[in-house]
Amino acid sequence: MAASRGRSSIWWTSFARPLPDPERPRPLGPRFYGRRHGRPLRQNARTLIDSLLPRIAIAPPQPGARLDPAALFPEPVREVWLEIGFGGGEHLAAQAAAHRDVGMIGCEVFVNGIAALLAHVQRERLDNVRVFPDDARLLFPALPDACFARVFVLFPDPWPKKRHIARRFVGPENLPELARLMTDGAELRIATDEPVYQEWALEQMAASRDFADATTDRHARPADWPPTRYEAKALREGRKPIYLRYIRKNRTR
Numbered sequence: 001m002a003a004s005r006g007r008s009s010i011w012w013t014s015f016a017r018p019l020p021d022p023e024r025p026r027p028l029g030p031r032f033y034g035r036r037h038g039r040p041l042r043q044n045a046r047t048l049i050d051s052l053l054p055r056i057a058i059a060p061p062q063p064g065a066r067l068d069p070a071a072l073f074p075e076p077v078r079e080v081w082l083e084i085g086f087g088g089g090e091h092l093a094a095q096a097a098a099h100r101d102v103g104m105i106g107c108e109v110f111v112n113g114i115a116a117l118l119a120h121v122q123r124e125r126l127d128n129v130r131v132f133p134d135d136a137r138l139l140f141p142a143l144p145d146a147c148f149a150r151v152f153v154l155f156p157d158p159w160p161k162k163r164h165i166a167r168r169f170v171g172p173e174n175l176p177e178l179a180r181l182m183t184d185g186a187e188l189r190i191a192t193d194e195p196v197y198q199e200w201a202l203e204q205m206a207a208s209r210d211f212a213d214a215t216t217d218r219h220a221r222p223a224d225w226p227p228t229r230y231e232a233k234a235l236r237e238g239r240k241p242i243y244l245r246y247i248r249k250n251r252t253r
Protein backbone atom coordinates (compact mmCIF):
# COMPACT_ATOMS: atom_id res chain seq x y z
CA MET A 1 0.00 0.00 0.00
CA ALA A 2 1.31 3.45 -0.83
CA ALA A 3 1.67 5.37 2.40
CA SER A 4 1.11 8.61 0.51
CA ARG A 5 -2.29 7.84 -0.99
CA GLY A 6 -4.94 10.53 -0.82
CA ARG A 7 -3.00 13.63 0.26
CA SER A 8 -3.03 17.00 -1.40
CA SER A 9 0.03 18.06 -3.36
CA ILE A 10 0.15 21.36 -1.43
CA TRP A 11 1.08 19.38 1.66
CA TRP A 12 4.27 18.19 -0.04
CA THR A 13 5.47 21.47 -1.39
CA SER A 14 5.39 22.90 2.12
CA PHE A 15 8.37 20.70 3.09
CA ALA A 16 10.75 21.99 0.46
CA ARG A 17 10.62 25.67 1.49
CA PRO A 18 9.63 27.50 4.65
CA LEU A 19 6.07 28.77 4.54
CA PRO A 20 4.28 30.83 7.12
CA ASP A 21 2.24 28.49 9.31
CA PRO A 22 -1.22 29.53 8.06
CA GLU A 23 -0.28 28.48 4.52
CA ARG A 24 0.67 25.01 5.60
CA PRO A 25 -2.38 22.76 5.64
CA ARG A 26 -2.12 20.49 8.66
CA PRO A 27 -4.54 19.29 11.29
CA LEU A 28 -4.90 21.45 14.35
CA GLY A 29 -2.99 20.00 17.25
CA PRO A 30 -0.53 20.77 20.01
CA ARG A 31 1.83 23.66 19.36
CA PHE A 32 5.36 22.71 18.32
CA TYR A 33 8.16 24.93 19.62
CA GLY A 34 11.28 23.53 17.87
CA ARG A 35 12.81 24.35 14.47
CA ARG A 36 11.17 23.10 11.27
CA HIS A 37 13.77 24.41 8.80
CA GLY A 38 17.54 24.87 8.90
CA ARG A 39 19.95 25.69 6.10
CA PRO A 40 18.42 25.74 2.60
CA LEU A 41 18.28 22.20 1.25
CA ARG A 42 20.82 21.14 -1.37
CA GLN A 43 19.47 19.98 -4.70
CA ASN A 44 19.76 16.25 -3.92
CA ALA A 45 17.97 16.74 -0.58
CA ARG A 46 15.17 18.63 -2.33
CA THR A 47 14.90 15.84 -4.87
CA LEU A 48 14.56 13.28 -2.07
CA ILE A 49 11.87 15.39 -0.39
CA ASP A 50 10.00 15.77 -3.67
CA SER A 51 10.33 12.22 -4.98
CA LEU A 52 11.03 9.74 -2.16
CA LEU A 53 9.15 11.34 0.72
CA PRO A 54 5.74 11.20 -1.00
CA ARG A 55 6.24 7.43 -1.43
CA ILE A 56 7.01 6.66 2.21
CA ALA A 57 5.35 9.44 4.18
CA ILE A 58 2.34 9.02 6.40
CA ALA A 59 -0.13 11.82 5.72
CA PRO A 60 -1.43 13.82 8.67
CA PRO A 61 -4.50 11.90 9.82
CA GLN A 62 -7.81 13.65 9.57
CA PRO A 63 -9.84 13.91 12.80
CA GLY A 64 -11.39 10.53 13.59
CA ALA A 65 -9.19 8.66 11.07
CA ARG A 66 -7.73 5.27 12.04
CA LEU A 67 -4.38 3.95 10.88
CA ASP A 68 -3.01 0.41 10.99
CA PRO A 69 0.78 0.93 11.24
CA ALA A 70 1.67 -2.62 10.16
CA ALA A 71 -0.31 -2.13 6.94
CA LEU A 72 1.91 0.78 5.87
CA PHE A 73 4.75 -1.52 4.80
CA PRO A 74 5.05 -3.36 1.49
CA GLU A 75 5.99 -6.67 3.17
CA PRO A 76 4.51 -8.19 6.34
CA VAL A 77 6.42 -7.03 9.42
CA ARG A 78 7.13 -8.91 12.65
CA GLU A 79 6.74 -5.79 14.80
CA VAL A 80 6.43 -2.05 14.37
CA TRP A 81 8.85 0.31 16.15
CA LEU A 82 8.51 4.07 16.54
CA GLU A 83 11.22 6.72 16.78
CA ILE A 84 10.17 10.19 17.85
CA GLY A 85 12.47 13.06 16.80
CA PHE A 86 14.92 11.02 14.73
CA GLY A 87 17.10 14.05 13.90
CA GLY A 88 19.41 13.04 11.04
CA GLY A 89 18.02 9.49 11.12
CA GLU A 90 21.29 7.67 11.91
CA HIS A 91 19.76 5.54 14.65
CA LEU A 92 16.53 4.86 12.78
CA ALA A 93 18.35 3.85 9.61
CA ALA A 94 20.75 1.58 11.50
CA GLN A 95 17.88 -0.14 13.32
CA ALA A 96 15.94 -0.53 10.07
CA ALA A 97 18.98 -2.05 8.36
CA ALA A 98 19.63 -4.42 11.28
CA HIS A 99 15.97 -5.50 11.53
CA ARG A 100 14.54 -5.67 8.03
CA ASP A 101 11.55 -7.68 9.25
CA VAL A 102 10.53 -4.82 11.56
CA GLY A 103 8.56 -1.82 10.32
CA MET A 104 10.16 1.43 11.48
CA ILE A 105 8.09 4.58 11.75
CA GLY A 106 10.00 7.81 12.31
CA CYS A 107 8.53 11.15 13.27
CA GLU A 108 10.49 14.36 12.74
CA VAL A 109 9.54 17.95 12.03
CA PHE A 110 12.97 19.28 11.00
CA VAL A 111 13.03 19.10 7.21
CA ASN A 112 16.84 18.94 6.96
CA GLY A 113 16.78 15.88 9.25
CA ILE A 114 14.01 14.27 7.19
CA ALA A 115 16.12 14.73 4.06
CA ALA A 116 19.11 13.14 5.84
CA LEU A 117 17.03 10.08 6.74
CA LEU A 118 15.74 9.84 3.18
CA ALA A 119 19.34 9.66 1.94
CA HIS A 120 19.88 6.61 4.20
CA VAL A 121 16.63 5.05 3.03
CA GLN A 122 17.62 5.43 -0.59
CA ARG A 123 21.27 4.36 -0.18
CA GLU A 124 20.54 1.35 2.03
CA ARG A 125 17.25 0.42 0.31
CA LEU A 126 15.28 0.53 3.55
CA ASP A 127 11.82 -0.53 2.40
CA ASN A 128 10.82 -1.01 6.02
CA VAL A 129 10.87 2.73 6.88
CA ARG A 130 7.90 5.08 6.93
CA VAL A 131 8.10 8.74 7.88
CA PHE A 132 5.63 11.01 9.61
CA PRO A 133 7.13 14.38 8.70
CA ASP A 134 5.46 16.30 11.48
CA ASP A 135 4.87 16.45 15.22
CA ALA A 136 4.49 12.87 16.49
CA ARG A 137 1.61 13.95 18.71
CA LEU A 138 -0.53 14.57 15.63
CA LEU A 139 -0.20 10.92 14.67
CA PHE A 140 -1.04 9.39 18.05
CA PRO A 141 -4.85 9.78 18.04
CA ALA A 142 -5.13 7.79 14.78
CA LEU A 143 -3.13 4.83 16.11
CA PRO A 144 -4.64 1.76 17.78
CA ASP A 145 -3.74 0.55 21.29
CA ALA A 146 -0.72 -1.75 21.60
CA CYS A 147 0.71 -1.23 18.11
CA PHE A 148 4.40 -0.61 18.92
CA ALA A 149 6.90 -3.11 20.33
CA ARG A 150 9.61 -0.47 20.75
CA VAL A 151 9.62 3.29 21.09
CA PHE A 152 12.73 5.46 20.94
CA VAL A 153 12.93 8.99 22.29
CA LEU A 154 16.60 9.82 21.84
CA PHE A 155 17.94 13.15 22.97
CA PRO A 156 14.59 14.95 23.01
CA ASP A 157 14.76 18.75 22.90
CA PRO A 158 15.80 19.46 26.50
CA TRP A 159 13.96 22.68 27.37
CA PRO A 160 15.98 23.11 30.58
CA LYS A 161 14.27 26.31 31.75
CA LYS A 162 11.53 25.86 34.35
CA ARG A 163 9.08 27.95 32.38
CA HIS A 164 9.43 25.50 29.46
CA ILE A 165 8.72 22.35 31.47
CA ALA A 166 5.45 21.77 29.61
CA ARG A 167 7.41 21.46 26.33
CA ARG A 168 9.45 18.46 27.48
CA PHE A 169 8.35 15.39 25.54
CA VAL A 170 8.92 12.91 28.36
CA GLY A 171 6.22 13.96 30.75
CA PRO A 172 2.69 13.53 32.03
CA GLU A 173 1.08 14.48 28.70
CA ASN A 174 2.87 11.98 26.48
CA LEU A 175 3.79 9.02 28.69
CA PRO A 176 0.21 7.73 29.11
CA GLU A 177 -0.25 7.98 25.35
CA LEU A 178 2.99 6.09 24.69
CA ALA A 179 1.86 3.45 27.20
CA ARG A 180 -1.43 3.12 25.30
CA LEU A 181 0.38 2.67 22.01
CA MET A 182 2.88 0.09 23.33
CA THR A 183 2.31 -3.64 23.58
CA ASP A 184 2.69 -5.36 26.96
CA GLY A 185 6.41 -5.98 27.40
CA ALA A 186 7.35 -3.36 24.77
CA GLU A 187 10.51 -1.36 25.36
CA LEU A 188 10.80 2.40 25.65
CA ARG A 189 14.32 3.78 25.19
CA ILE A 190 15.20 7.29 26.25
CA ALA A 191 18.56 9.06 26.05
CA THR A 192 19.50 12.53 27.18
CA ASP A 193 22.69 14.47 27.83
CA GLU A 194 21.13 17.45 29.57
CA PRO A 195 21.47 17.21 33.39
CA VAL A 196 18.15 18.93 34.08
CA TYR A 197 16.37 16.61 31.64
CA GLN A 198 18.17 13.57 33.07
CA GLU A 199 16.75 14.24 36.51
CA TRP A 200 13.38 15.13 35.02
CA ALA A 201 13.12 11.99 32.87
CA LEU A 202 14.13 9.72 35.75
CA GLU A 203 11.48 11.33 37.96
CA GLN A 204 8.79 11.16 35.29
CA MET A 205 9.49 7.53 34.53
CA ALA A 206 9.61 6.58 38.22
CA ALA A 207 6.22 8.28 38.68
CA SER A 208 4.62 6.36 35.80
CA ARG A 209 2.61 3.29 36.74
CA ASP A 210 2.86 1.90 33.22
CA PHE A 211 6.60 1.33 32.96
CA ALA A 212 9.16 -0.77 34.84
CA ASP A 213 12.80 0.28 34.83
CA ALA A 214 14.95 -2.16 32.84
CA THR A 215 18.11 -0.05 32.66
CA THR A 216 21.23 -2.01 33.52
CA ASP A 217 23.90 0.70 33.39
CA ARG A 218 22.53 4.11 32.55
CA HIS A 219 25.97 5.45 31.62
CA ALA A 220 26.66 2.80 28.96
CA ARG A 221 24.88 2.71 25.60
CA PRO A 222 23.82 -0.91 24.93
CA ALA A 223 25.45 -2.60 21.91
CA ASP A 224 22.16 -2.81 20.00
CA TRP A 225 21.58 0.92 20.36
CA PRO A 226 23.28 2.72 17.44
CA PRO A 227 24.75 6.17 18.15
CA THR A 228 23.36 9.43 16.81
CA ARG A 229 24.99 12.60 15.57
CA TYR A 230 23.56 14.54 18.47
CA GLU A 231 25.06 12.09 20.93
CA ALA A 232 28.50 12.40 19.28
CA LYS A 233 28.32 16.19 19.62
CA ALA A 234 27.34 15.91 23.29
CA LEU A 235 30.28 13.61 24.00
CA ARG A 236 32.71 15.90 22.12
CA GLU A 237 31.50 18.79 24.22
CA GLY A 238 32.04 16.89 27.46
CA ARG A 239 28.43 16.06 28.35
CA LYS A 240 27.64 12.59 29.67
CA PRO A 241 24.47 11.07 28.24
CA ILE A 242 22.33 8.58 30.08
CA TYR A 243 20.62 5.67 28.30
CA LEU A 244 17.39 4.48 29.87
CA ARG A 245 15.29 1.42 29.11
CA TYR A 246 11.78 0.78 30.37
CA ILE A 247 9.40 -2.10 29.83
CA ARG A 248 5.71 -1.44 29.36
CA LYS A 249 4.02 -3.35 32.18
CA ASN A 250 1.30 -5.87 31.41
CA ARG A 251 -2.14 -4.37 31.27
CA THR A 252 -4.44 -5.61 34.00
CA ARG A 253 -7.42 -7.38 32.46
Ligand SMILES: C[S@@+](CC[C@H](N)C(=O)[O-])C[C@H]1O[C@@H](n2cnc3c(N)ncnc32)[C@H](O)[C@@H]1O
Pocket: 034, 035, 084, 085, 086, 087, 088, 107, 108, 109, 110, 113, 134, 135, 136, 137, 153, 154, 155, 156, 157, 158, 169, 228, 229, 230, 231
Ligand atom coordinates in the same frame (compact mmCIF):
# COMPACT_ATOMS: atom_id res chain seq x y z
C1 LIG B 1 17.96 17.27 20.08
S1 LIG B 1 17.37 16.60 18.60
C2 LIG B 1 17.91 14.91 18.68
C3 LIG B 1 17.77 14.22 17.37
C4 LIG B 1 18.14 12.72 17.33
N1 LIG B 1 17.25 11.94 18.16
C5 LIG B 1 19.56 12.48 17.71
O1 LIG B 1 19.78 11.87 18.77
O2 LIG B 1 20.45 12.90 16.95
C6 LIG B 1 15.61 16.41 18.94
C7 LIG B 1 14.79 16.24 17.67
O3 LIG B 1 13.46 15.92 18.03
C8 LIG B 1 12.59 16.56 17.11
N2 LIG B 1 11.29 16.65 17.79
C9 LIG B 1 11.04 17.29 18.95
N3 LIG B 1 9.76 17.14 19.30
C10 LIG B 1 9.18 16.37 18.34
C11 LIG B 1 7.87 15.90 18.14
N4 LIG B 1 6.88 16.16 19.01
N5 LIG B 1 7.61 15.15 17.05
C12 LIG B 1 8.61 14.88 16.16
N6 LIG B 1 9.88 15.32 16.30
C13 LIG B 1 10.16 16.08 17.38
C14 LIG B 1 13.26 17.89 16.82
O4 LIG B 1 12.84 18.44 15.61
C15 LIG B 1 14.73 17.48 16.81
O5 LIG B 1 15.17 17.16 15.51
